[in-house]
Amino acid sequence: MRADLAAFLLGLLHRFDDLPTDAVHGFLVDLLRDPELRVRFRTGLTAFGPVDALEAMMRRAADRGEINPARITPRTVSLPLDLLRDAFLVGGVVPSNQAVDEILDDIVLPLLKAP
Template sequence: MVTGICDSEGETMGGSGPSRRRGAELERAILDAAWDQLVAEGYGRFTIEAVAARARTSKPVLYRRWRTREELFRATIRHRGAAHVQPVPDTGGVRGDLLAVLRGANSGRSNVTALLSVLVTSNFEDIGMSPSELRAELIGDRATSVDLILDRARKRGEVDAAKLTPRIADLPFALLRHEFFMTFRPVPEEVLTEIVDEIFLPLVVPDEAQ
């Protein structure tokens, strides 16, 4: 039995014999492998050769789709963001919803935490993108979980729409990112609760509710 990697488009060899992945299936497999390579080894070892090996395909297969590793990197971030959209929590109240989404983002399994981990171990000049640009690639044109949560809260009268400036609306995640960058560790539960209860909600609840 021949084993190894074949240079023909989409053909791979495994222990059970040859199989073929083509088109969208092949591209998904490559981008999934690219994300795994990025998280496991960081941007410094995010190369066409490394991704091809992890995807069990050949470098020419990748170069036919992405001319540089920078193009592959952007495609990987966009793919991960679109393919792993988490359900928006609906606990019945803005406090519970915000805590649920912060806990999800704080998880080591989340896209956010994985991408932050890559950033803190990489040189921004090598990546060629700022953290905000990376976030934009990850989210794409979708509304964020916090956007949807706060929109529901407005309709329920839990928050004052006039107080929700873009910067204040982003505050829970901005504080989460700050805590992560300061410690490189998941944020403790008591800090998540403090962010919601003592910092964010007092800024946005209607005056009559205070």
């Protein structure tokens, strides 16, 4: 599961490599100011978007006995994306591969494996 999550998150991060950082920051500011845009964006994340993909990966891992199925909640499913978004907002740059590793190894996987 770890390899699947890492590949997925890195793929998401690198989708924005060609976008100017200012454009991404501007979009995030627009999300804060425009409730309708925020709803549309959130719907895009959850309606067969990255959140659904993460949940499917986690459910398959639970079926294989790799993680605790009781730990799969809406908050834990979105946690990797939330942490990456926060790292981007605070750092001002796309998080590194090392940041993805730390998020998975130090936070997400221990949480999902906990009894």
